[in-house]
Structure formats: C-alpha cells, structure tokens
Amino acid sequence: MILAVDTGNTHTVLGVIDENGHIVNVFRLQTNQRRTEHEYAADIYRILRLGGIAPKSMTGAIISTVVPSLTETLRRAVRMVTGQEAMIVGAGLKTGLDIGLDDPGTIAADLVCTAVAARELYPLPAFIIDMGTATTVTAVNEAGRYIGGVIYAGVGISLEALVKDTSLLPNIEIAPPKRAIATNTVEAMKSGIFYSTVGGVDGILDQFEKDLKPATIVATGGLATKIAPYCRHQIVLDENLLLKGLKIIYDKNKKPVRPRAEKSTQSR
Numbered sequence: 001m002i003l004a005v006d007t008g009n010t011h012t013v014l015g016v017i018d019e020n021g022h023i024v025n026v027f028r029l030q031t032n033q034r035r036t037e038h039e040y041a042a043d044i045y046r047i048l049r050l051g052g053i054a055p056k057s058m059t060g061a062i063i064s065t066v067v068p069s070l071t072e073t074l075r076r077a078v079r080m081v082t083g084q085e086a087m088i089v090g091a092g093l094k095t096g097l098d099i100g101l102d103d104p105g106t107i108a109a110d111l112v113c114t115a116v117a118a119r120e121l122y123p124l125p126a127f128i129i130d131m132g133t134a135t136t137v138t139a140v141n142e143a144g145r146y147i148g149g150v151i152y153a154g155v156g157i158s159l160e161a162l163v164k165d166t167s168l169l170p171n172i173e174i175a176p177p178k179r180a181i182a183t184n185t186v187e188a189m190k191s192g193i194f195y196s197t198v199g200g201v202d203g204i205l206d207q208f209e210k211d212l213k214p215a216t217i218v219a220t221g222g223l224a225t226k227i228a229p230y231c232r233h234q235i236v237l238d239e240n241l242l243l244k245g246l247k248i249i250y251d252k253n254k255k256p257v258r259p260r261a262e263k264s265t266q267s268r
Contacts, residue, residue, distance in 0.1 A: 003048075003058045003082055004246040005074060007031055007065035008110065009133040010156070011222070012074075014044065015243035016053055023240050025051045033069050040077035048081070061086035062250040064109040064242065087253055089113060094252045098145040107146070111138055113245030115146045118218055120248050122236070125212040127205060129228070129235070130242075131221035133157065135197075137204045139212060150204055155197050155223050162189065174223065176230065198230045205233050 001024065004015040014027040027047045048055050061084045063074050071088060078086045087093060089109040097116050099107055110130065118126040119140050130136045131154060138149030153161070155174050163171055172189050180195060182188035205217065219228040220241035228235040238244075 001053075001058055002060040002062065002247065002250055003078060003084070003086075004243050004250070005061070005063040005065075005078065005086070006110065006113070006242050006246065007063070007067055007070055007074060009066060011132075013243065014047065015240065015246070016048070016051070016058075017243065017247045021244070021247050023243055025053060026240065026243070027051060031067060031070070033067060035073070037073045037076040037080065040073060041080040044077060045081045055081045056083055058082040058084055060084055060250060060254060062089065062246050063087070064089040064113050064246055066108050066110055087250060089246070089249060093249065095249050096252055098143075100145050100147045110242060111136060111146075111149070113242045113249065114138070114218075114220060115140050115245070116248050117238075117241045117245030118216075119144045121238075121244065122216045122218055125215040127208055127212075127215050127217045128241070129201060129217065129219040129221070129224065131155065131219065131223040131227060135201075135221075137201070137208065139208055139215070141212060152200070155193060155227070158197070159189075159193050162193070175226065194227075194230075197227055201227065202232045205231075 001016055001018050004017055006013040008031060010031055012029050012031045016024040018024055029043050045055055061078045061082055063086045065071055075086050089112060095112055095116050097112060101107055114128045114130055118128050124140060124144060125142045126140045128138045133154050134151055135154045136149055136151050139147050141147050172186055176194055177187050177190035180191050182191045217233055217235045218238050218241060219235045220238050224237055228237055
C-alpha cells in the first residue's frame with residue numbers, strides 16, 4: 001500500500017491506496033503552515049493507527065501540495081511515519097500529461113493530478129470541476145492534452161467576504177436553501193451563495209462547451225456533492241479523483257522491483 005497526501009489550502013487529505021489502485025481509507029486533517037514536521041508526523045501516525053493502518057506497512061508515498069512552504073515539512077513527516085521517501089508532484093516527476101499552457105511550469109500540482117486521473121479514467125474530452133478553497137474548472141481535450149481552465153473564489157471564500165464587513169449578516173452553513181425566493185436573512189444568504197455558485201458552474205460549462213462538446217464533466221472537492229446535483233449539466237461525482245491521480249502518477253515513477261538473486265544450491 002502507498003500513502004497519498006493531497007494538501008490544499010484548507011484541508012490535507014490522506015489516502016491509503018493498495019497496489020491495485022483501490023482506495024482503502026481516506027482521512028482528513030486541517031492544513032496549517034505553522035505546524036512542524038513533528039506535529040504533522042504525530043497527527044498522521046495517530047490517524048493511520050485509528051484507522052487500523054500500520055504506518056510502516058506503507059511501501060511508498062506521494063505528495064501533492066498547493067502550499068509550497070509545507071512541501072519539505074510534509075516530506076519529512078511522511079518519512080518519519082512510514083520510513084518512505086515521498087515523491088513530490090512537480091518538476092522532474094513523470095505524469096504523462098501534455099500541458100498546453102503558456103508556461104507549463106506554472107500549473108498547480110492538484111490540477112495536474114485531477115487531469116491525469118480524468119484522462120485515464122473517463123471518456124475524453126473532459127471538464128474537471130474541483131470545488132475547494134478556490135473553485136477550478138479545467139479541460140482536457142480529446143487527445144488527452146490539458147488545455148487550460150478557470151480559477152475563481154470558492155464558496156467558502158465568497159461567504160467569508162459577504163459576512164466580513166456586514167455586521168448584520170451571520171455565518172451560515174453552505175447548504176441548499178428551502179426555496180430560491182427566501183423570506184428571512186439566513187435563507188436569503190443560503191439562496192444567494194448556493195444558486196450563484198450553481199449558476200456560475202453552469203455558465204462556465206456553457207462557455208467551455210463552445211470549444212469542446214460533447215465532454216465528460218467530472219466534479220470533485222469538498223463541496224461538489226452539494227452543488228453538482230443542482231446544476232443543469234450532467235456531472236459525474238468523483239470525490240477521490242485527485243487521490244486516484246496521485247496513484248497513477250506514483251505508478252509511472254516507481255522503480256521496478258528487482259528479483260532477488262537465487263542462492264546457489266551447488267555444493268562448495
């Protein structure tokens with residue numbers, strides 16, 4: 001089994017994946033740039049043990065992070081817990097993905113992982129929606145080439161901006177409202193945040209479809225399960241798309257295991 005680590009701006013997801021690509025377990029912890037490698041190692045160790053996973057049973061590890069300051073911290077933490085030197089998604093790692101950006105080196109690791117997974121697992125072309133701290137909608141064309149996408153404020157950021165400077169508006173749960181035309185402040189906020197997000201996703205997909213249609217649409221990320229079912233477009237939910245991409249990339253870069261030399265039975 002391998003340990004796949006996906007570090008976003010808000011949460012870090014740990015995936016335990018077997019040699020056949022089956023995700024055995026998924027754990028989440030808060031991303032915190034102030035934590036040391038020992039603090040991360042302690043959390044990872046405890047979480048794995050609570051899930052019945054022996055940390056030293058890991059035969060490999062791979063990390064994707066959009067928080068550069070945590071890269072070495074996480075690498076050292078994973079080494080302490082598993083004894084494995086983790087691969088880091090970035091320059092020098094084979095992904096098999098043709099990146100058609102003005103500067104391919106600027107693509108974030110999470111976008112690489114989800115694009116790799118979508119290309120391998122779904123019919124192309126494909127649009128990938130990732131709803132985390134930021135929302136991204138990206139595209140892989142029929143030839144399997146990553147051709148770009150959009151990035152905009154996620155639902156949580158939008159809600160935080162709404163309540164930050166408005167003293168009469170409370171913090172609310174992000175959830176479908178009872179009705180679109182609300183009759184109280186909390187429901188009005190829910191409706192505004194929720195349906196502006198739904199409409200934004202549909203609007204972007206409409207524009208994408210002017211260039212690539214028909215396309216498979218795959219959604220992932222923490223809020224995808226709440227938003228995608230309300231969109232006009234037919235969207236496949238794949239909560240673990242990024243972890244699947246990490247496993248695919250790991251397999252492309254792992255060193256082949258050399259068979260042990262047989263001991264000679266010839267008498268000396």
